[in-house]
Amino acid sequence: MKVLKKGPDTNWGKEMRCTGYGLGTTGGCGALLLVSPRDVKSHYDDGDTSYWFVCPECGARTYVTSRTFSQLQGGVS
Numbered sequence: 459m460k461v462l463k464k465g466p467d468t469n470w471g472k473e474m475r476c477t478g479y480g481l482g483t484t485g486g487c488g489a490l491l492l493v494s495p496r497d498v499k500s501h502y503d504d505g506d507t508s509y510w511f512v513c514p515e516c517g518a519r520t521y522v523t524s525r526t527f528s529q530l531q532g533g534v535s
């Protein structure tokens with residue numbers, strides 16, 4: 459079988475630091491992470507959507523803006 463077109467590069471992402479900036483967290487560990495769009499979770503609440511990723515080291519949530527990954531995901535709204 460021949461690969462005509464490869465899937466999305468899973469290693470492609472954005473370098474972000476674990477700051478633990480989010481609700482209900484106690485602070486991040488400061489690790490530098492390569493966050494890809496698939497790592498970002500979202501939650502819709504009261505007309506507002508929150509986006510965050512979870513640090514694999516300490517488990518803290520760091521919130522990001524929707525714009526951070528909008529280009530990678532082809533538009534987040």
Ligand SMILES: [Zn+2]
Pocket residue numbers: 476486487488489513514515516517518
């Ligand atoms: Zn962390």
